[in-house]
Amino acid sequence: MTNNIVVTNIQRADAATIDGLREAGVATAHEAAGRTGLVGIAVQARQSGLTIAGSAVTVSSHPGDNLMIHTAVEQCRPGDILVVTTTSSSVHGMFGDLLATSLMARGVRGLVIDAGVRDIATLRAMGFPVWSRAVHAQGTVKATPGSVNIPVVCDGQLISPGDVVVADDDGVVCIPREQAQRVHQASVERVALESAKRELLASGTLGLDLYNLRPLLESLGVTYIDDPVTNKTQ
Amino acid sequence: MTNNIVVTNIQRADAATIDGLREAGVATAHEAAGRTGLVGIAVQARQSGLTIAGSAVTVSSHPGDNLMIHTAVEQCRPGDILVVTTTSSSVHGMFGDLLATSLMARGVRGLVIDAGVRDIATLRAMGFPVWSRAVHAQGTVKATPGSVNIPVVCDGQLISPGDVVVADDDGVVCIPREQAQRVHQASVERVALESAKRELLASGTLGLDLYNLRPLLESLGVTYIDDPVTNKTQ
Amino acid sequence: MTNNIVVTNIQRADAATIDGLREAGVATAHEAAGRTGLVGIAVQARQSGLTIAGSAVTVSSHPGDNLMIHTAVEQCRPGDILVVTTTSSSVHGMFGDLLATSLMARGVRGLVIDAGVRDIATLRAMGFPVWSRAVHAQGTVKATPGSVNIPVVCDGQLISPGDVVVADDDGVVCIPREQAQRVHQASVERVALESAKRELLASGTLGLDLYNLRPLLESLGVTYIDDPVTNKTQ
């Protein structure tokens, strides 16, 4: 089994691709990835207006135990994002301002955690961005083994070490490392396309016409009615 | 059945009534309506400090499919609020900045959706107010029929097309169109009354006295005790 | 039984202890109390960046009925925090700007309620801090008896009248009155200790070394691996 291991040597995507995916943002990167990769909605931004992208360093912890988070810090490099999961559902405040201080000292860009964080006011003041399942002051122990840099499932989404994680106010998306360049390219094209659409829609063109949806509505049997009361008595 | 129809001709309340209900706000309008009309707490404001009121244009969609939202845009007029529901529970991000661009071009005042939205940072920057069950980037298809401007249930609350919807940081309330004038009038009276009460309470008058609750407490058998330990041993 | 009573004479902790615990904040006070005392995560701050501490005046209400909140106002003194629970789960908006006006007139520092509040925009504008399970405009009646200043359970946490309640963006913690001085002292020591740790971590010292965790990892059988693929085929 791959239990209780720390993988020290993981591959990461190139910096230009990661930066490009950050510019795309979560919704666009997710669409460019064929509508895949989203972490569930339980993991929410704990600040407003920040977007980050980086390489995932992953942690699988026992609930209520942050021993493996401390272990993972050493594996982080500038540009990484720490991704923490627990072996069963937990809202313990496993991460606070001291761990954030450590991560910022190593150039880590943020935290995605399927559990709780605490010291949230300090984290915001420090400018350390966090996406978490909960804010909860409940303290943790350092007693139980776990793993660093193994594939983990974060609120329903598989994340492997070295995958590109993008996070903003819309949530968190994971782009597998080997697909990152391709998804980046697709997201650039998508942004251009959306820009053109936005202008048309702002000028009053309807999506019904822009996307040619009227024939589809007709084929699906959608009927236009002036007066529902009359229809009811037909 | 009234499935898969688009009703093109709905009645709306008059503008002065709608504006008056906006000034009252959700809590007061709800009280003025006899404590009825509230959408459930799952549908939450996605910005802070904004109040809107308008006429409901309603959508019943398949989950994860925004075809009928595009269809509904054409039915919207200045002053409307788009109200979107799905045929079963869904948190898909069915609405984003492109649809908001379209709605703003038509003078729509905001969105109430019992599902997810995305591009939330852009929506806030655009000043387009949203009340939703979730923020989620998950993309949608355009494949399944539904209806526009039929009565819908939005997180437990029946909303008919043309009803007056008021939304603020307290949530969303629906005032049936035919009751809107009467509720508006009642809310004006209520605001005046509350203003007088607020002054009394600020000066130290107790609610117990203001509402004459002491006799009620006595009739209900509520007892004042100095020392609970003594009471326990009685 | 201790039903339907109002206890008028409760003991409170001294002001210096209460102020000291406010400076410590929720996470530190909780740790200083031996990782005890936290109210659950359903009761959340409804504003950002505020910390309060005070003596608990407790309410046990029927759901959807705020008669006993009005009754409790009279029992509040400057420096108190009102703690409201219901006899079964409820999200009614049992508290709004009029009750807040009353409490501010008596010098109450804030509200912790395991139910809903309304008029939230006004409460924020008034500067009256609230921690609640929900924001919901749903109105209440004044019809059913309950108790004031009996021990209550607030989202999983026992709170007795006169206990010290501390609340900030991390949540709410309750320190039993008779332990307050001791916990305050422990929190002062803890703050000093954390300050030293923060400097070391900021300079790049790892938690693994600061807390001497490497021997523990080894004793737990955590293994460092360079290449997981090779490991998989072992």
Next chain:
Amino acid sequence: MTNNIVVTNIQRADAATIDGLREAGVATAHEAAGRTGLVGIAVQARQSGLTIAGSAVTVSSHPGDNLMIHTAVEQCRPGDILVVTTTSSSVHGMFGDLLATSLMARGVRGLVIDAGVRDIATLRAMGFPVWSRAVHAQGTVKATPGSVNIPVVCDGQLISPGDVVVADDDGVVCIPREQAQRVHQASVERVALESAKRELLASGTLGLDLYNLRPLLESLGVTYIDDPVTNKTQ
């Protein structure tokens, strides 16, 4: 407003239609109604293997207060189903074996309640079927007004007095009274159709062929692949 009223004279569907819909069961009646009418999944069968159908007598109660249930009993006739909702979410045990005794004495067929019930073991022993949001012993008061036989929303579904309610292990569906005959007829046809399909499927015919789905899959771009690894490297 239609608050605090008891409507004594409601129309009901004919007995043959109601019995026919009971034979169809919830899933079939829901399909025959154009995939409409389902109460949400929070309201669950509290026994196994029972199907009922009857005319809705509706109740809108204050949470934790069963005064209006007692009021509704008098409005029930043989063949009715009592449908109870609360003005905000509640899990109080508003209904127990005494109320069931009363309803059975009047020939009522069962209870659908968007709240809690208690004495569940006795209810099962009495053979009185219940669909509820919760089983909870929490007692109620009799203090607050409400309404009987007004349209209510039961876990997301609008139910009007006199509508036909069908409930089985799959949940609860509401068929509007004026559509009941038509839906009954459609359900009879559907049952016949499904019976034929079942035989074909049991003999090994695939749904892909029975519903002619292969062209659809192709038009949607679904691709058959023998070996996904090879595909990945394409």
Next chain:
Amino acid sequence: MTNNIVVTNIQRADAATIDGLREAGVATAHEAAGRTGLVGIAVQARQSGLTIAGSAVTVSSHPGDNLMIHTAVEQCRPGDILVVTTTSSSVHGMFGDLLATSLMARGVRGLVIDAGVRDIATLRAMGFPVWSRAVHAQGTVKATPGSVNIPVVCDGQLISPGDVVVADDDGVVCIPREQAQRVHQASVERVALESAKRELLASGTLGLDLYNLRPLLESLGVTYIDDPVTNKTQ
């Protein structure tokens, strides 16, 4: 602080009182206790038709760690009920058939746990009754300290060691030890009263008359209407 202690000498209620409360069942004991004492609805019976009553031996555990359950076994005597809580929310399967074997060997009557259990089919076959928050196979460690026989909060309800716990299909109620005799006496009276009411209701007497509710309805302004449509246009 009272952390990490095992209290070996607790007081229990007398056997006759405990047996009497078992006969009353949860709903009646809760009413006899003045509508207090209920554990929340998240803790559910994991079998059907069993009622137990006994003296609480309480456990406060770290989530995902059953060390303190093993510690508590030694403190159990015949007639006890083990009550397990965790310091933060957890659904780990902290208890299975081996621990049940141990408890049955000591004459323990059942388990109430605000967390998960596993081996549920075996537990049912053994006839060991369980009320739990979840059924989950997730294994636990034995690594973290906790306490036995301190007051705990179990899904919102304070339970002290030696309190009488009654559990059946309606849930779990806790009767404080010092009130047990009085509550038992009240429940006997209540059962007699309900028996008389049941006969009256079965014979067709309405609760409206039995409880004399008609004057209350009138005083609350509840109005009887024959035809709601006419009323609407009044």
Next chain:
Amino acid sequence: MTNNIVVTNIQRADAATIDGLREAGVATAHEAAGRTGLVGIAVQARQSGLTIAGSAVTVSSHPGDNLMIHTAVEQCRPGDILVVTTTSSSVHGMFGDLLATSLMARGVRGLVIDAGVRDIATLRAMGFPVWSRAVHAQGTVKATPGSVNIPVVCDGQLISPGDVVVADDDGVVCIPREQAQRVHQASVERVALESAKRELLASGTLGLDLYNLRPLLESLGVTYIDDPVTNKTQ
């Protein structure tokens, strides 16, 4: 991207290993797998007392659309278990008795679905075992593409096609195909060990002694106290 594909040729574990894991059951297989592999608790057994094991045929569907389930039927062989997930959270009744008829005709052993099923009474009568997130009659469309036999995440657990799925009243566990033999062997050893322990525990030996936990309790600072009141005043 691996979107919208059907993989026709997957590898499966050998029948003896699968049967052996079925005998072990979910809790034991999970422990033998190093406490990994559990599907979350939202996916629950919809019958009582059945254990199945088989090879996973996986489906990734659009919510509310069962086109890909029909597509997957053709890929199933005797001894398989169908595992269905949706691209975002859904409780639609995507599976009923007709699909079960099809699967039984192909020798499929059961269904694990992170969504809803319907016709549950018929499914039980047919003896077709189901683990699902919900029972809900809500009907589905056949309109949107998806994939068959790609890796999916089922309530938090990664499941790849051909993995061994074991399901019983405790839930669902996934054993990766390439680890199945090793886990089977470990589970056989574990069963033997537990059998010996069970005898000792039944005869009154405490887990504290059997697992030698007393030194651990001491090292963790757990203290035995006769009388908590005295301790409190120390």
